[in-house]
Amino acid sequence: MEDFVSRTRQNSDISDEKIDAYNEYCKLIVYNRLLSDRLKEVTSERDKLKQKYEILQDTFPNGKHKRFRRNAGQIKRIFKCPTCEKSYGSEASLKNHIKFKHSSYNLQSPHE
Numbered sequence: 001m002e003d004f005v006s007r008t009r010q011n012s013d014i015s016d017e018k019i020d021a022y023n024e025y026c027k028l029i030v031y032n033r034l035l036s037d038r039l040k041e042v043t044s045e046r047d048k049l050k051q052k053y054e055i056l057q058d059t060f061p062n063g064k065h066k067r068f069r070r071n072a073g074q075i076k077r078i079f080k081c082p083t084c085e086k087s088y089g090s091e092a093s094l095k096n097h098i099k100f101k102h103s104s105y106n107l108q109s110p111h112e
């Protein structure tokens, strides 16, 4: 490497382009080395985090499910049944309720 550099300085046959290419080549080797070192660091860091994550998962196995579960009290129930005290979140639910819970009463009442 040193021989090549000193030769290029003395020998005018070798163009600046070739010196630039050599410098570029040296830079690439250094960058490549730095990147592979960094990659090793990041990989070992990732493995450590993965281990921590697995430990946490073992410690709180149901934590994820509890957090995302929506309880019944959070659903708005604005459709109230006129016959009983039940209320529903949608008109369709209320209609179903009336159909199944109060339809027999409704059918009988005209005959009495």
Ligand SMILES: [Zn+2]
Binding pocket: 081, 082, 083, 084, 085, 086, 097, 098, 101, 102
């Ligand atoms: Zn009802």
